[in-house]
Amino acid sequence: MTTTSSKTTEAPATGESAEATETAVPTTAPASTRPPHAAGSSHRTTGSAYPTTGSAHDATDNAHDDNASDHGYVHGYSPAEARRLGNQADTLAELLHAGTAYPAGSRVLEAGCGVGAQTVHLLASSPGAELTAADLSADSLDQARARVAAQAPDARVTWHHGDLHELPFADASFDHLFVCFVLEHLADPSAALTALRRVLRPGGTITVIEGDHGSTLFHPDSAAGRATVGQLVHLQAAAGGDALLGRRLHPLLAGAGFRDVAVRPLTVSVDGSRPALVEGFTRRTFIAMVESVRADALAAGLTTAAAFDRGIADLRRAGEEGGTFHYTFFKAVGVNP
Amino acid sequence: MTTTSSKTTEAPATGESAEATETAVPTTAPASTRPPHAAGSSHRTTGSAYPTTGSAHDATDNAHDDNASDHGYVHGYSPAEARRLGNQADTLAELLHAGTAYPAGSRVLEAGCGVGAQTVHLLASSPGAELTAADLSADSLDQARARVAAQAPDARVTWHHGDLHELPFADASFDHLFVCFVLEHLADPSAALTALRRVLRPGGTITVIEGDHGSTLFHPDSAAGRATVGQLVHLQAAAGGDALLGRRLHPLLAGAGFRDVAVRPLTVSVDGSRPALVEGFTRRTFIAMVESVRADALAAGLTTAAAFDRGIADLRRAGEEGGTFHYTFFKAVGVNP
Numbered sequence: 070m071t072t073t074s075s076k077t078t079e080a081p082a083t084g085e086s087a088e089a090t091e092t093a094v095p096t097t098a099p100a101s102t103r104p105p106h107a108a109g110s111s112h113r114t115t116g117s118a119y120p121t122t123g124s125a126h127d128a129t130d131n132a133h134d135d136n137a138s139d140h141g142y143v144h145g146y147s148p149a150e151a152r153r154l155g156n157q158a159d160t161l162a163e164l165l166h167a168g169t170a171y172p173a174g175s176r177v178l179e180a181g182c183g184v185g186a187q188t189v190h191l192l193a194s195s196p197g198a199e200l201t202a203a204d205l206s207a208d209s210l211d212q213a214r215a216r217v218a219a220q221a222p223d224a225r226v227t228w229h230h231g232d233l234h235e236l237p238f239a240d241a242s243f244d245h246l247f248v249c250f251v252l253e254h255l256a257d258p259s260a261a262l263t264a265l266r267r268v269l270r271p272g273g274t275i276t277v278i279e280g281d282h283g284s285t286l287f288h289p290d291s292a293a294g295r296a297t298v299g300q301l302v303h304l305q306a307a308a309g310g311d312a313l314l315g316r317r318l319h320p321l322l323a324g325a326g327f328r329d330v331a332v333r334p335l336t337v338s339v340d341g342s343r344p345a346l347v348e349g350f351t352r353r354t355f356i357a358m359v360e361s362v363r364a365d366a367l368a369a370g371l372t373t374a375a376a377f378d379r380g381i382a383d384l385r386r387a388g389e390e391g392g393t394f395h396y397t398f399f400k401a402v403g404v405n406p
Numbered sequence: 407m408t409t410t411s412s413k414t415t416e417a418p419a420t421g422e423s424a425e426a427t428e429t430a431v432p433t434t435a436p437a438s439t440r441p442p443h444a445a446g447s448s449h450r451t452t453g454s455a456y457p458t459t460g461s462a463h464d465a466t467d468n469a470h471d472d473n474a475s476d477h478g479y480v481h482g483y484s485p486a487e488a489r490r491l492g493n494q495a496d497t498l499a500e501l502l503h504a505g506t507a508y509p510a511g512s513r514v515l516e517a518g519c520g521v522g523a524q525t526v527h528l529l530a531s532s533p534g535a536e537l538t539a540a541d542l543s544a545d546s547l548d549q550a551r552a553r554v555a556a557q558a559p560d561a562r563v564t565w566h567h568g569d570l571h572e573l574p575f576a577d578a579s580f581d582h583l584f585v586c587f588v589l590e591h592l593a594d595p596s597a598a599l600t601a602l603r604r605v606l607r608p609g610g611t612i613t614v615i616e617g618d619h620g621s622t623l624f625h626p627d628s629a630a631g632r633a634t635v636g637q638l639v640h641l642q643a644a645a646g647g648d649a650l651l652g653r654r655l656h657p658l659l660a661g662a663g664f665r666d667v668a669v670r671p672l673t674v675s676v677d678g679s680r681p682a683l684v685e686g687f688t689r690r691t692f693i694a695m696v697e698s699v700r701a702d703a704l705a706a707g708l709t710t711a712a713a714f715d716r717g718i719a720d721l722r723r724a725g726e727e728g729g730t731f732h733y734t735f736f737k738a739v740g741v742n743p
Contacts, residue, residue: 283627284732286620288654317625319677320728334673336734340656342668391657395621397673397734 142254143305143312144361151184151212153357158186160349164335165249165278165398166190173197175244180233180265181205181251185213191247192217192224201243203229203236234264241270249278252321256309262325269405275327277401281315284336284397285355287387294387297380300366301359307369315399327403335400340393351394356384479591480642480649481698488521488549490694495523497686501672502586502615502735503527510534512581517570517602518542518588522550528584529554529561538580540566540573571601578607586615589658593646599662606742612664614738618652621673621734622692624724631724634717637703638696644706652736664740672737677730688725692733693718 144150169191171177175198182188182202192200204210207230217224231237233251246269252258262275269275282302287294305312314321322330339346360381366372372380387394481487506528508514512535519525519539528537541547544567554561568574570588583606589595599612606612619639624631642649651658659667676683697718703709709717724731 281623283623284621284734286618286650286653286734288657290620290650290653313623313627316623316627316730316732319679319730320625323678324728331679332675332677332730334675334732334734336671336673338669338671338736340669341660342656391661393653393656393669395653395671395734397621397623397671397732399675 143301143308143310143365144358146206146208147361149357150361151186153354153361154184154186155216156349156357157354158190160346160354161337161398162190162193164337165400166194169194169247169276171195171198171245174199176242177201177245177247178203178238178243178265178268179247179249180236180261181248182213183209183250185209185216187247187249188213188217188226189220192221192226196224198245199225199227201227201229201238203231203233205230205232233261236264236268238268240267241273242268244270244273246273246275248275250280252277253279253305253312253314254308254310258311258314258321259325262321262327266326266405271405273405275322275401275403275405277318277322277403278398279315279318280312280396280398282312283316284395286393286395287384288391288393289383289386291380291383291386293376293380294383295380296372297359297366297377297384300371300377301362303371304362304365304369315397318399318401322401322403326406328406330401330403332399332401335398336395337398338393338395339388341390347388347394350396351388352385355394355396356381356388359384480638480645480647480702481695483543483545484698486694487698488523490691490698491521491523492553493686493694494691495527497683497691498674498735499527499530501674502737503531506531506584506613508532508535508582511536513579514538514582514584515540515575515580515602515605516584516586517573518585519550520546520587522546522553524584524586525550525563526553526557529558529563533561535582536562536564538564538566538575540568540570542567542569570598573601573605575605577604578610579605581607581610583610583612585612587617589614590616590642590649590651591645591647595648595651595658596662599658599664603663603742608742610742612659612738612740612742614655614659614740615735616652616655617649617733617735619649620653621732623730623732624721625728625730626720626723628717628720628723630713630717631720632717633709634696634703634714634721637708637714638699640708641699641702641706652734655736655738659738659740663743665743667738667740669736669738672735673732674735675730675732676725678727684725684731687733688731689722692731693721693725696721 144153165187171194173196175195177191177195177198177200179188179191179200179202182204183206185202188200188202191198202210202213204213210228210230214226214228217226229236246265248265252261255261262277265275282298285295285298302312319330319332337346337350339351341347363374363377363381366377367374386392481490502524508531510533512532514528514532514535514537516525516528516537516539519541520543522539525537525539528535539547539550541550547565547567551563551565554563566573583602585602589598592598599614602612619635622632622635639649656667656669674683674687676688678684700711700714700718703714704711723729
């Protein structure tokens, strides 16, 4: 971990309560490879009632958990999931990372870096920052290291293997925290935020990005499609997470002691005018994510194969001629008092 | 109707297919009084199976329909509804009207101006435009006239009483069309768009704004609250409308022959950091809208009084300490080939 000090603070996203802001260096993140849902410090519960096996194609390479916990990464750790995370991150990089750029020398912790899908975009937006990337899964960290080596060979990253609830860093070790698609997989996101705030210096910022599957809208609408998304929400809840967490980022951060919390909705809106998003988001990010829980949904008795497959088929229609698909992420920025 | 000619065209909102754009004059609309859901050319079906009676407080002043049709304005025509529309428009003016400003002298038709809730904001953003405002309800037009006289006394507006499906204007009479919270109340929005395109000159633009009640997210989440919103959706569908229309604006406009259609999601995100929106949007716009169909929902046997009231009470929690509320509008711009 680097110790270069910095006084720069990221501006709250909506600017409605920016009095604590010192400097903001907005940068457009170039598209490379960096995935959401790379929930780092959460992971699949071995032997869970809802084991996540990734997509059927890669189920054999799916047992890399190196630690047990009562949290569950519902999407699993398969190569297919790592690819999905990469697709998601690349497709969404500009949307999610816009406005997030840390000054050279600032000490940044990415808590829950997973396979490094977001890490490479963080590095692209903040090339001079001193980044520490932490994750509970050693296997994910290995993948993150490889991804950064391939895509940002000159980047300096300190890798930390451990639980974000029990980070060994001294109080106020970091100027900024970045937490993307992690809280949704934790049993107690408030406790995680409180633990993270300890290592953030006073005046430093936290940036949290989460989705909310309840925001999913598609045309043609379909009860079967909605039910299939609901089964993913159910499985994630059963694994101790919350796929509807995005909507409550403000009270979560405020409750954990951050102030000047500002939350911005970031909606991905996909229709025939955006063919790249149809492929990159509707199909390879969202539908792939839902489809990956098929075996778990069947094993849990939540649905039948026919009903699940009909739901997926209906979701796919949103990516066809005349279809539309919409999903809202929430990006929160708060300041440590 | 004015006949001043103009060659200026509003830019497609997302700019992804702006080749036909000639000029755009973005202006921030000052907040005055102009309401969404002022569905103009649609109105309540007299004697409908789902009569809309407005809020219980104003049910006595609720029979101003001057025309029959097979469309239904599910929210009714009460003074309370007119106030709600005004609150909604004022609260959302900046969000919805940003980027919509028409050059001086351009011929603009607001189709379905209702009580003028959006009209006054259009006038504020485009003070030099030659505006024609049309609505099917003579009573609503009277209210619109009064609103404009009070809030924009110097504005020149040509008022037209009639059905937007049968406008008496010559082909290509307008440079721009503005249609806000109207299509959601029509039995055949495609037919309406086709009829409107006839009076738009080649190269002219249409701007359409619609909500989508399926986008409603709130915290704390509540099945009762969601069910209550669903009852409004059901009633609107029974009246021939579609409260989930926002998501399908792109195929609707493209299907009606507009090109370079660009749709932007506009999400209102309300939490403790935005107390004005808690009052102006969550309570006085959204919850008031849902609450106004209470009698109809009960009459239609969709719910019980206790269940409906519990849903409203749960929705109100979203406006209390620690609560959040989110809703997405969709704004589409298309060009007439």
